[in-house]
Amino acid sequence: MLRNIILKTLRDRRRSLLFWGLGFVVLAAIIIAFYPVIRDATFITEYLESFPEEFMALFAGEITDYASAEGFLNGELFFLMYPLLMLVFSIGFGSGAIAGEEERRTLDLLLSNPLNRWRLVMEKFAAMVICTLLLAIVFWATLAIGGAIADMGLNLLRLAAVCFSGFLLAIAYGTVALAVGCSRGKRGLSMGVSGALGVYGYMLNALAPLIDWLEPFQVASPFYYYIDANPLSNGLDPLHAAVLIGLTIFFLVIAIATFERRDVAV
Amino acid sequence: MxxxxxxxxxxxxxxxxxxxxxxxxxxxxxxxxxxxxxxxxxxxxxxxxxxxxxxxxxxxxxxxxxxxxxxxxxxxxxxxxxxxxxxxxxxxxxxxxxxxxxxxxxxxxxxxxxxxxxxxxxxxxxxxxxxxxxxxxxxxxxxxxxxxxxxxxxxxxxxxxxxxxxxxxxxxxxxxxxxxxxxxxxxxxxxxxxxxxxxxxxxxxxxxxxxxxxxxxxxxKARAIRRLEIRFATPVSPAQFSDIPGVRDVQVHDNILTCTVAGELDALVKAAAQYQVVNVISHEPSMEEIFLAYYNQEDDSAA
CATH class of the missing domain: 3.40.50.300 (P-loop containing nucleotide triphosphate hydrolases)
Known part of the structure; x- marks a missing residue:
């Protein structure tokens, strides 16, 4: 597990990854356990529909329909909870990737080896991609198994599409965090900036459909490209996925370019 | 090179x-x-x-x-x-x-x-x-x-x-x-x-x-300043030693002379040899002293 920086980073994250994975399993299991109750109790659906449209849109989006399994999962998990947790994980990872080593002062020893800076950033990025993807797969697998037990009739490929879409979103934000960490060397700053961008992105995407003057700006939110095409019902939208991948590449280039050109703090 | x-x-x-x-x-x-x-x-x-x-x-x-x-x-x-x-x-x-x-x-x-x-x-x-x-x-x-x-x-x-x-x-x-x-x-x-x-x-x-x-x-090390203590059989006068190049801080108490010497000791030793020398104690310069010597030179030239 110490053959290279990717493996070393995975090794460092193994405990954190285990707890995150358990958390995702528990979350998925609890939500699915509620599904039969909510499906059969029409009064709950009616109760939820009695809320103002704005309120529901903010927390559950417009793709929610508690009568169907997909609508239920969209509202309960995929609109807010899943991307939120994925972002917390990836932003934490991205912020610490370079800036964490720098603040713990281990970067000098690392860079004294015959190792290009871009290579270091790429290996850290790869480790972030692997860990985040693992979480998405764990979440997908739990939902797939739970969905089968609860007889939700989910299309596993479409389920994979929305989990993967959330993974792409998380990587885009994680790469922003990586880039801020690479350019400024401050982990806290990186988490703050990326976290704030995450909240703005979410709010913009959730509120834009409800506010006339905001609506044209919805396409500026990464969250729009994650969920608006409703991948759980329609599969992955290649164009929307490409936007998220494009953002990731853009910020990865910025991360490398800034890190290559600056002094490393003592 | x-x-x-x-x-x-x-x-x-x-x-x-x-x-x-x-x-x-x-x-x-x-x-x-x-x-x-x-x-x-x-x-x-x-x-x-x-x-x-x-x-x-x-x-x-x-x-x-x-x-x-x-x-x-x-x-x-x-x-x-x-x-x-x-x-x-x-x-x-x-x-x-x-x-x-x-x-x-x-x-x-x-x-x-x-x-x-x-x-x-x-x-x-x-x-x-x-x-x-x-x-x-x-x-x-x-x-x-x-x-x-x-x-x-x-x-x-x-x-x-x-x-x-x-x-x-x-x-x-x-x-x-x-x-x-x-x-x-x-x-x-x-x-x-x-x-x-x-x-x-x-x-x-x-x-x-x-x-x-x-x-x-x-x-x-050679350029270093050494502290020297020479014990004579009879009292000596400081004047004979203070004019020697490189010799500084000459002090005489009865028949004991202490001074600092920069560089070679030859002139001082020859001057001392005119008298009956009982003992010579040389304090080997530490790097601290060498270092301070350099620093002081810098300060002198700056002042």
Whole structure:
């Protein structure tokens, strides 16, 4: 597990990854356990529909329909909870990737080896991609198994599409965090900036459909490209996925370019 | 001097941090096979120089080459041939020593593990201990092992003996001696004078970011100011000694003369020989005194 920086980073994250994975399993299991109750109790659906449209849109989006399994999962998990947790994980990872080593002062020893800076950033990025993807797969697998037990009739490929879409979103934000960490060397700053961008992105995407003057700006939110095409019902939208991948590449280039050109703090 | 013989070469190497001074116009030539001491108090710019050479920080102006390769263009190739011990070393302390060294060896394309174990044994270092639990001195040992383990052509060691107990310091000096015997080069920074005196061939003295002198260690010692105490059989007068060139602070109490002498002792000894000398006590100059002498000269010329 110490053959290279990717493996070393995975090794460092193994405990954190285990707890995150358990958390995702528990979350998925609890939500699915509620599904039969909510499906059969029409009064709950009616109760939820009695809320103002704005309120529901903010927390559950417009793709929610508690009568169907997909609508239920969209509202309960995929609109807010899943991307939120994925972002917390990836932003934490991205912020610490370079800036964490720098603040713990281990970067000098690392860079004294015959190792290009871009290579270091790429290996850290790869480790972030692997860990985040693992979480998405764990979440997908739990939902797939739970969905089968609860007889939700989910299309596993479409389920994979929305989990993967959330993974792409998380990587885009994680790469922003990586880039801020690479350019400024401050982990806290990186988490703050990326976290704030995450909240703005979410709010913009959730509120834009409800506010006339905001609506044209919805396409500026990464969250729009994650969920608006409703991948759980329609599969992955290649164009929307490409936007998220494009953002990731853009910020990865910025991360490398800034890190290559600056002094490393003592 | 050709690039081949010159392992480290800097020209006007300067690093400025805003208003705070880094290093200013450092010109250095370190030859292959020598042990070079980079001497100065904390904050003088030793670490800044080293981190510039390793390309962690970029010079404001000036240039530097290692093994004849420009540090900017060939940073990767130079680092491949350098063993480095950071000052105030921090390592991944969730690993054991063996794990850390294994990780670093992979980054360097492998090392002779037998040599790692030999180094560990010589430094009395337990490879199986988690680094978190180690004392400062033992952490320093794992830092030294990783610097030496590749048998690099050039060792750059930032304050290498900090935290080492005297026995381990001796072992470290032996290691440096072996490196030198194999024709490899050592650049070490220090603020500990006896250490430099013990292992270095040449010394560069840095102060407030400027290299104020580069001398052979013997020259440095010879230029040193010595304190001398001469006991005569009969009282003497100070006037006969205070005019001798290089002799200062002449004091006479009855038949005991004390003074400081810069450079050669010959004139003083010959003057003293006119009287019956009972005893001569010479205080061997410490590096502190040599160092202070240099600093004072600088102050004098500045004033």
């Amino acid at each position: 050709t690039d081949n013989e010159c392992v480290i070469h800097t020209e006007g190497l300067t690093k400025l941090y805003g208003k705070q001074r880094g290093i200013l116009d450092i010109d250095l030539d370190i030859e292959r096979g020598e042990v070079f001491g980079y001497l100065g108090p904390n904050g003088a710019g030793k670490t800044t120089t080293i981190r510039t050479l390793l390309h962690f920080i970029f010079p404001t102006r000036g240039r530097a080459s290692i093994f004849g390769l420009d540090i900017k263009q060939n940073s990767l190739e130079t680092r491949r041939r350098i063993g480095y011990l950071p000052g105030e070393l921090e390592v991944y302390d969730n690993l054991t020593g063996a794990e850390l060294l294994e990780f670093l060896s992979h980054l360097r394309g492998g090392v002779d593990w037998q040599y790692v174990e030999e180094l560990a044994a010589r430094l009395d270092y337990d490879l199986s201990q988690r680094i978190k639990t180690l004392s400062h001195g033992n952490r320093q040992k794992v830092g030294l092992i990783q610097a030496f383990m590749n048998k690099p052509e050039l060792l750059i060691l930032d304050e290498p003996t900090i935290g080492l107990d005297p026995l381990m310091q001796q072992e470290f000096y032996r290691l440096i001696g072996e490196v030198k015997a194999e024709g490899r080069t050592v650049f070490l920074s220090s603020h500990i004078m006896p250490e430099v005196e013990r292992v270095c061939d040449r010394v560069g003295i840095i102060r407030e970011g400027q290299l104020i002198a580069v001398e052979d260690i013997d020259v440095l």
